[in-house]
Amino acid sequence: xxxxxxxxxxxxxxxxxxxxxxxxxxxxxxxxxxxxxxxxxxxxxxxxxxxxxxxxxxxxxxxxxxxxxxxxxxxxxxxxxxxxxxxxxxxxxxxxxxxxxxxxxxxxxxxxxxxxxxxxxxxxxxxxxxxxxxxxxxxxxxxxxxxxxxxxxxxxxxxxxxxxxxxxxxxxxxxxxxxxxxxxxxxxxxxxxxxxxxxxxxxxxxxxxxxxxxxxxxxxxxxxxxxxxxxxxxxxxxxxxxxxxxxxxxxxxxxxxxxxxxxxxxxxxxxxxxxxxxxxxxxxxxxxxxxxxxxxxxxxxxxxxxxxxxxxxxxxxxxxxxxxxxxxxxxxxxxxxxxxxxxxxxxxxxxxxxxxxxxxxxxxxxxxxxxxxxxxxxxxxxxxxxxxxxxxxxxxxxxxxxxxxxx
Numbered sequence: 001x002x003x004x005x006x007x008x009x010x011x012x013x014x015x016x017x018x019x020x021x022x023x024x025x026x027x028x029x030x031x032x033x034x035x036x037x038x039x040x041x042x043x044x045x046x047x048x049x050x051x052x053x054x055x056x057x058x059x060x061x062x063x064x065x066x067x068x069x070x071x072x073x074x075x076x077x078x079x080x081x082x083x084x085x086x087x088x089x090x091x092x093x094x095x096x097x098x099x100x101x102x103x104x105x106x107x108x109x110x111x112x113x114x115x116x117x118x119x120x121x122x123x124x125x126x127x128x129x130x131x132x133x134x135x136x137x138x139x140x141x142x143x144x145x146x147x148x149x150x151x152x153x154x155x156x157x158x159x160x161x162x163x164x165x166x167x168x169x170x171x172x173x174x175x176x177x178x179x180x181x182x183x184x185x186x187x188x189x190x191x192x193x194x195x196x197x198x199x200x201x202x203x204x205x206x207x208x209x210x211x212x213x214x215x216x217x218x219x220x221x222x223x224x225x226x227x228x229x230x231x232x233x234x235x236x237x238x239x240x241x242x243x244x245x246x247x248x249x250x251x252x253x254x255x256x257x258x259x260x261x262x263x264x265x266x267x268x269x270x271x272x273x274x275x276x277x278x279x280x281x282x283x284x285x286x287x288x289x290x291x292x293x294x295x296x297x298x299x300x301x302x303x304x305x306x307x308x309x310x311x312x313x314x315x316x317x318x319x320x321x322x323x324x325x326x327x328x329x330x331x332x333x334x335x336x337x338x339x340x341x342x343x344x345x346x347x348x349x350x351x352x353x354x355x356x357x358x359x360x361x362x363x364x365x366x367x368x369x370x371x372x373x374x375x376x377x378x379x380x381x382x383x384x385x386x387x388x389x390x391x392x393x394x395x396x397x398x399x400x401x402x403x404x405x406x407x
Contacts, residue, residue, distance in 0.1 A: 048075045048340055054083035058405040065374045065406075067348040069355070071339040074346075074373075078336060078400040087115040091381055091407055094118045094390030096204075096238065096271060096310050098163065099397065101142045103331070106397030109404065111147070114154030116407040119161055119238070119269070121204045123395075126167035129177070133186040137194055138167070148199065159201035161236055164191075166207045174211060178218035187222075188229035195235050202236030204271060209242055213254055220262050227266045238269040238310070244298040245291060247277040257299055264305040271392040272296070275314035278370070280327035283320035286370050287313070289353035289379060296387050303388060310392035311384045315399030317371025321364060331398045335371045346373075353379045372399065377406050 048071075059065055064077055096119040099106040110120050125139040148160055166174075177183040195202060205226070211219060227237040241255040260270070274292045278284035292311065300306055317335060320327040330338070344357035356370045384391050391407075393399075 048072050051076055051080040055080045056084050058082040058085055059374050059402050065378050067375055069346055071343050075339055078402055081402045082405050089116055096392040098395035100395055103397035107147055109396040111150050111154055113404045114151050119159050121161050121163050124162045125164040128168050129173045135187055135190045161202045161204050163204040184225050188226050192229055192233045204238040206240040224266045236268045238271055239267050240271045242273055244295045260299045269308050269310050271310045272312050274312040280325050285352045285354045306388035310390040313380055313393045315393055319369045321367050323365040332400045
């Protein structure tokens with residue numbers, strides 16, 4: 001067995017190797033101007049089919065979870081999830097799924113596959129500070145009571161925990177609240193009252209990154225107080241946290257083991273953002289598997305609170321252009337359209353455990369797309385099982401329907 005420090009050192013060494021290998025791979029991609037023959041022949045072949053009927057078998061039994069998928073098979077099968085087993089769970093830990101108002105397919109996914117989730121977080125709410133001990137909650141116009149009822153009908157144990165942002169808060173607002181127990185008390189009571197009035201089961205709070213690395217002691221005090229107030233009312237508090245290893249480096253992130261240890265007993269779950277590893281200036285994978293592992297091990301090397309960590313899975317991808325260091329998110333629908341148009345060869349990178357492909361726009365130059373596949377998701381679900389964590393998915397409307405066979 002390894003000590004906590006040895007595990008920490010192993011995680012850091014893994015990150016050093018990963019950063020070096022990724023840098024070399026990306027330099028090669030940006031320097032190389034050519035495309036494969038497969039990409040060059042696009043366009044002339046017949047229209048590719050999509051199955052619209054559901055299947056009796058899951059994606060594993062259909063032989064679709066592979067390192068060498070064909071574009072035509074993804075196009076054909078992506079809508080065809082297993083209707084016979086959509087209520088069965090293959091993952092025993094907590095599964096949090098985010099849903100956004102601007103991507104309505106996620107609302108349907110939450111109803112169809114409700115049994116596979118323990119927590120659903122609609123991205124609805126903001127809290128604003130309006131003066132001394134006065135807080136206003138906005139975004140309730142997005143709250144859909146009928147949908148909440150339908151989701152709960154699908155799964156009796158599911159908890160609906162809307163995400164809440166500290167919107168428009170100045171540094172002075174935070175300082176004032178941190179410095180006053182009355183302010184903290186009022187905020188906590190207001191959030192409990194909101195949850196009771198709106199029939200929420202708690203909240204996902206996204207606030208940590210707003211202050212950078214400042215005022216951490218005070219923020220921890222606020223979060224513990226808030227968590228205690230919610231727990232007393234039998235409500236949950238999930239905290240969104242940035243990755244413990246800063247992307248592209250082997251340096252600590254903004255939320256480290258020190259902060260985790262102080263909050264772990266108070267917070268119900270931590271939604272760990274193990275995605276967005278790459279940027280347009282540094283194009284590459286969304287979530288390299290060794291980095292994901294390191295982020296969990298650095299936070300909790302002794303596996304004391306692993307069940308509270310919800311390892312983040314991205315159900316979106318990134319489309320990078322070699323011209324002008326630009327890139328933009330790509331969702332499932334546009335991913336399928338890009339596969340249809342360019343019929344690319346999909347490449348598996350064993351080290352990062354992600355697929356990618358290249359294509360060329362008429363006048364837009366060379367592009368590389370990193371988007372999750374059944375194989376990349378399966379390996380991350382298996383990693384979560386191995387590490388003893390839960391899972392959080394950003395977000396349900398962005399993926400392909402057959403992804404949910406894996407949960």
